[in-house]
Amino acid sequence: MNFIKNNLANAFTLANLISGSVGVIHLLNGDYKTTATCIVLSLVLDFFDGFVARAMKSDSNLGAQLDSLADMVSFGLLPGLAMYKMLEPFGNSLLGMNLPFEIKYLGLFITIFSCLRLAIFNLDEEQKYYFKGLNTPSNTILIFGLYFVDQYSGFFGGITSNPILLVLLTIISSWLLVSPIKMIAMKFKSMKLQDNYPKLALLVGAILILALFQLAGIPLVIVYYILVSLIFQESFGK
Template sequence: MKRFIPNTFTMMNLLSGLLALISIFNGFYDHAFLFVCLGIFFDFWDGFLARKLNVSSELGVQLDSLADMVTSGVVPGLMMFKLLENIQLNDSNYMVTEETAYMGFVPYLGFIVTLASCYRLAKFNIDTRQTESFIGLPTPANTLLLMSIPMIQYVDSYEWLLEALNNPYILVVIILVSAYLLNAEIPLFSLKFKKLDWENAKTQIIFLVYSSILLFVLAFTAIPVIIFSYIIFSLILNTTSKK
């Protein structure tokens, strides 16, 4: 029976992703964000439980990637599609003519994230260098980065940021940067706890405390700051370890 516990967590990750998709289709982006967070929570613990219970298996590895493909691949791609589509629908100056017909394809650029996530997940499964750490931004972290965009729009204190995130050109740049970071040859420390003790998890614990403080101070705006801090911290650790 122990073998089914981590796989059940993986299935809950997949279910959370499906509920997030439904929420996006219905325009409930805040619900979608919560379901993605729930899915990432299940994804965080399924591997830990598999190791703790000593029931790691090839089936679990494949299930994990398939669930991540939905929650951290299809969901953020659809979110970027809808954000770009909404900008066009809300633009009173936008009219479909022969000259602007090509603009109707812009929202579909959001699915570049889905394609890049699929490639990253497939590469992760066969890359023996990523057993203890990551190379390239993990798909859950990238998903949080993109799913935070509509949540930041609820924060009225940053009007300049709201204007920027409602600019289709900026969103397309974010999509392209996101796709690059997913598959970039950048070593990043693992965010998953191998063991729950200070000696083996001090980096993760320090980063978790840092992230919690930022979330308390900046709310949803902290998420992109946390993601890019994660990359910067990893680069510093890489330089230190080489020395």
């Protein structure tokens, strides 16, 4: 029984890794619906591994390392490859210039900065009740969400057909991952209403955005999340 108790959370983490790996395979094969399903499953498993570890008091250094390693695939490699796929049709052409490399490889900067973000998080004891920089799951939802929505509805006006916008998005996404901007984390320091205004604003706004825009609202929620976090910067750490 102790073995199960000590390793149940790790089982959720490894399931997250498997889901992310399957998502990567289907992304490269052009099966974006299955990739989307895998991302959702990884998000659920990523939540529950921490929840189970806390509930069963089985937190461990091994679990923390496994969590980051699994997230590196599900929320690090996958969004980098999503941007790789978006940039793939443009070859080595950008701003009318022929570069000595194919610009699709620029998408992997998202993977590099995701790795940096996860390593920094592991070493930073400050990020208990808020994140510093955009967390990797949110970044994955933003990058893949834009791609997925644009592929199936064209709601964002064909953003994936503009290589300049995609390169700018890659730069912004990479910077946000390691930026000093404090971001809302859904961890409650207290149950006082005034201590949770940022979370309430995020929750209410996210529900409204999803109700209004439905599928297209998924990446918009992440943009809203960043904006709300910027508005409430002064309230973090108090």
